[in-house]
Amino acid sequence: MKTGFVLNENVRTELSGEKIKLRTENTSLYYGKFRALRNITLSIKERSIMAIIGPSGCGKSSFLRIFNRMNDLIPGARVEGKIEIDGNPIYGPAVDVVALRKKIGMVFQKPNPFQMSIYDNIAFGPRQHGIFSKNDLDRIIETSLQQSALWEEVKDKLGQPAMGLSGGQQQRMCIARVLAVEPEVILMDEPCSALDPAATLRVEDLMRILAEQYTIVIVTHNMQQAARVSDMAAFFMMASDRAGELVESGATTQIFTNPKDKRTEDYITGCFG
Ligand SMILES: Nc1ncnc2c1ncn2[C@@H]1O[C@H](COP(=O)(O)OP(=O)(O)OP(=O)(O)O)[C@@H](O)[C@H]1O
Numbered sequence: 001m002k003t004g005f006v007l008n009e010n011v012r013t014e015l016s017g018e019k020i021k022l023r024t025e026n027t028s029l030y031y032g033k034f035r036a037l038r039n040i041t042l043s044i045k046e047r048s049i050m051a052i053i054g055p056s057g058c059g060k061s062s063f064l065r066i067f068n069r070m071n072d073l074i075p076g077a078r079v080e081g082k083i084e085i086d087g088n089p090i091y092g093p094a095v096d097v098v099a100l101r102k103k104i105g106m107v108f109q110k111p112n113p114f115q116m117s118i119y120d121n122i123a124f125g126p127r128q129h130g131i132f133s134k135n136d137l138d139r140i141i142e143t144s145l146q147q148s149a150l151w152e153e154v155k156d157k158l159g160q161p162a163m164g165l166s167g168g169q170q171q172r173m174c175i176a177r178v179l180a181v182e183p184e185v186i187l188m189d190e191p192c193s194a195l196d197p198a199a200t201l202r203v204e205d206l207m208r209i210l211a212e213q214y215t216i217v218i219v220t221h222n223m224q225q226a227a228r229v230s231d232m233a234a235f236f237m238m239a240s241d242r243a244g245e246l247v248e249s250g251a252t253t254q255i256f257t258n259p260k261d262k263r264t265e266d267y268i269t270g271c272f273g
């Protein structure tokens with residue numbers, strides 16, 4: 001199939017021997033009586049980028065939120081099936097949700113800086129986890145901003161309000177804020193949709209670097225982005241009862257050049273959605 005997608009040459013397609021970081025098995029999600037996801041079985045390998053793609057309303061954000069239990073905050077939401085990190089359950093009485101959310105950070109569609117300085121934004125998480133020494137915080141803040149490729153732009157104005165940064169800078173600051181608590185997984189829900197093309201490419205470059213250390217799951221409506229940045233991709237679609245289902249998943253190169261399902265091909269070539 002000729003699609004004209006630019007695939008990242010550094011993408012690793014042979015991940016079969018690597019460790020599975022996140023896994024769902026027969027996972028369903030309900031909002032009250034409405035079933036938003038049906039029987040999703042998907043494995044996400046450690047230190048890779050998984051792109052979740054599919055039309056609006058098929059449950060991509062809901063799926064992402066299953067992993068850090070953000071859906072817990074929605075009244076009436078409940079999950080079924082197996083959901084694991086490193087082979088351990090994410091749901092259940094023994095799970096410490098605060099520790100889980102430290103391990104699994106999230107970056108949202110719209111940058112959401114807190115109404116405080118750049119420094120305090122990034123120090124927020126570490127302080128919550130009991131780090132108060134100025135030396136330690138200074139070090140964490142510099143490292144996180146270096147990792148998120150923002151340090152050079154903000155090192156002389158760390159005390160200024162984060163709201164004064166540009167959209168692309170705010171999003172990289174939000175990524176630094178996630179990195180500051182040393183997570184293992186980063187969930188990104190359309191992280192570039194509010195950014196211009198140059199800022200988008202910066203965030204994509206950053207994701208490739210971060211994937212050497214972290215497991216990343218990204219939801220995106222930008223097919224070029226999914227093709228450029230991800231190692232693996234999963235295509236979701238709504239069934240007739242509006243429940244989201246996994247149509248197919250696999251190496252990004254396969255999904256974008258040789259999809260098994262006609263619906264995947266139609267979606268990625270822009271025939272619907
Ligand atoms: N808090 C909620 N309460 C009730 N229903 C919800 C809630 N959040 C999402 N839904 C429903 O679940 C389904 C999936 O929504 P979700 O936001 O996960 O889709 P999505 O694939 O992320 O869509 P988009 O691409 O537009 O962001 C939709 O039918 C939506 O109306």
Ligand SMILES: [Mg+2]
Nearest residue numbers: 060061062189
């Ligand atoms: Mg969404």
